[in-house]
Amino acid sequence: MAEDISQACQDAASMLRSLPRSRRIRVVSHYDADGIAAAGVLCTAVYRAGFEFHASLMRNPFTKGFDRLKSEHNELIVFSDMGSGQIETIESFGCKAIILDHHQYLTTQTSKNIIQINANLFGADGNYEVSGATLSYLFATALDPGNEDLAPLALAGATGDKQFIGGVRGLNKTILENALQKGFLTEQTSIKLYGETIEDALYYSVDPYYPGLSGNRQKIETILEQFNIQKTTPIKEIPPEAMTKIHSYLLFLLLKAGCQQNIIDMTIRKRYIASKGWELERFADLLDACGKNGYRSLGLSLCLGDGTTWKDALQVEKDYKQKLLDGLQALEHGGIQETEGLRYFYSDNSSLGGVIAGIAMNYVLDEKKPLFSLTRKEADDEVHISCRGNQQLVMHGLDLAAAMKTVAGELGGFGGGHKIAAGATIMFGKEKEFLQKVDLMLVQQMRG
Ligand code: C5P
Numbered sequence: 001m002a003e004d005i006s007q008a009c010q011d012a013a014s015m016l017r018s019l020p021r022s023r024r025i026r027v028v029s030h031y032d033a034d035g036i037a038a039a040g041v042l043c044t045a046v047y048r049a050g051f052e053f054h055a056s057l058m059r060n061p062f063t064k065g066f067d068r069l070k071s072e073h074n075e076l077i078v079f080s081d082m083g084s085g086q087i088e089t090i091e092s093f094g095c096k097a098i099i100l101d102h103h104q105y106l107t108t109q110t111s112k113n114i115i116q117i118n119a120n121l122f123g124a125d126g127n128y129e130v131s132g133a134t135l136s137y138l139f140a141t142a143l144d145p146g147n148e149d150l151a152p153l154a155l156a157g158a159t160g161d162k163q164f165i166g167g168v169r170g171l172n173k174t175i176l177e178n179a180l181q182k183g184f185l186t187e188q189t190s191i192k193l194y195g196e197t198i199e200d201a202l203y204y205s206v207d208p209y210y211p212g213l214s215g216n217r218q219k220i221e222t223i224l225e226q227f228n229i230q231k232t233t234p235i236k237e238i239p240p241e242a243m244t245k246i247h248s249y250l251l252f253l254l255l256k257a258g259c260q261q262n263i264i265d266m267t268i269r270k271r272y273i274a275s276k277g278w279e280l281e282r283f284a285d286l287l288d289a290c291g292k293n294g295y296r297s298l299g300l301s302l303c304l305g306d307g308t309t310w311k312d313a314l315q316v317e318k319d320y321k322q323k324l325l326d327g328l329q330a331l332e333h334g335g336i337q338e339t340e341g342l343r344y345f346y347s348d349n350s351s352l353g354g355v356i357a358g359i360a361m362n363y364v365l366d367e368k369k370p371l372f373s374l375t376r377k378e379a380d381d382e383v384h385i386s387c388r389g390n391q392q393l394v395m396h397g398l399d400l401a402a403a404m405k406t407v408a409g410e411l412g413g414f415g416g417g418h419k420i421a422a423g424a425t426i427m428f429g430k431e432k433e434f435l436q437k438v439d440l441m442l443v444q445q446m447r448g
């Protein structure tokens with residue numbers, strides 16, 4: 001294994017360069033914002049280096065996607081934002097592979113054909129310091145320093161994985177500082193409010209979610225009337241004094257909801273704008289909406305700079321946010337069950353369930369227990385589980401990835417992820433047993 005990440009990226013770049021330019025490189029990434037941004041960085045870098053590419057964005061537990069990969073004849077597959085947890089299957093393909101991952105790894109040993117660049121193997125914290133997209137950026141710049149202009153895309157990925165909560169750290173920070181210095185990004189302190197009008201911006205605000213206001217047109221109208229602001233006013237045209245009133249009111253709502261300080265700090269903060277005009281978190285939201293709402297390739301096309309798809313993505317995002325609002329409002333009105341170590345609810349859509357759990361954890365429920373979303377997929381004989389914690393619980397010993405991996409594994413399923421956000425897939429009949437075992441394990445973790 002190489003000594004540090006940059007050497008490992010150089011080795012990986014040499015592996016790619018050893019292939020004739022006529023070859024098609026297979027790019028395989030995760031379907032969330034970080035994974036889509038990572039694929040965007042890789043496809044651009046590979047294409048600029050003179051290769052063709054074929055990209056897929058996959059979803060856990062990756063079984064169907066990997067079956068497809070197995071039937072293909074690839075010379076080199078580059079995995080990003082995934083791969084470390086699937087290393088055994090990747091070894092079985094027998095082709096060359098580069099893995100750029102920040103999830104927990106299973107082994108440090110790989111065959112000569114495979115270069116595993118997992119952030120956690122090189123002393124970096126894969127939860128907060130480097131994401132799938134920022135690792136992909138390190139590989140892309142090792143391939144050609146001219147790929148530095150991909151930093152905004154890479155950092156949008158890290159933002160999508162919420163790596164900026166508590167401040168920008170580690171390799172993400174190094175990449176950010178370089179991008180600011182070179183003018184690929186500019187800095188601005190502001191709140192996250194986007195949409196055509198102020199009414200839309202408030203209505204579709206899901207992260208932050210303002211309990212009582214988000215998704216509630218009547219309440220939004222009343223508040224805007226009080227502040228003497230026309231609801232159809234475009235955000236940019238709102239006078240500074242009126243905007244200050246809106247900011248104060250929104251912060252008040254978050255305080256009233258009992259949000260943790262690090263979440264409140266994320267609301268009004270330094271934000272970074274790419275030269276194309278988009279702010280990092282705004283772009284990450286758009287990618288996330290495309291990925292989770294069934295339009296993965298639309299998300300990738302945004303990353304590849306296809307400006308013509310922006311409008312379509314905005315519509316996909318609105319539909320997606322409406323679904324999240326419906327789910328969050330349902331949770332606000334009950335529907336959550338509780339055990340000693342966790343809370344859980346049922347969701348019809350497993351992709352959305354995880355997102356709703358994450359938002360509810362930060363803005364709706366108290367911070368004492370992690371929140372699980374369960375989706376029963378009877379036709380597939382499966383139950384999908386997504387779970388979300390917070391930084392405070394992690395500090396007290398919470399490790400959702402370990403719980404998901406161990407318990408799902410014991411029951412013949414798959415699980416993993418991060419300490420703060422993880423997931424699992426188990427057999428349909430195992431749900432009750434799964435919840436009991438996870439509950440026990442989480443109680444133990446929290447006892448430390
Ligand atoms: O699916 P969801 O968004 O809830 O996944 C949260 C995290 O858990 C992701 O990082 C994902 O890679 C991981 N996960 C996993 N194995 C699963 C499901 C999710 O490692 N079966």
Ligand code: ZN
Binds near residue numbers: 034
């Ligand atoms: Zn990621």
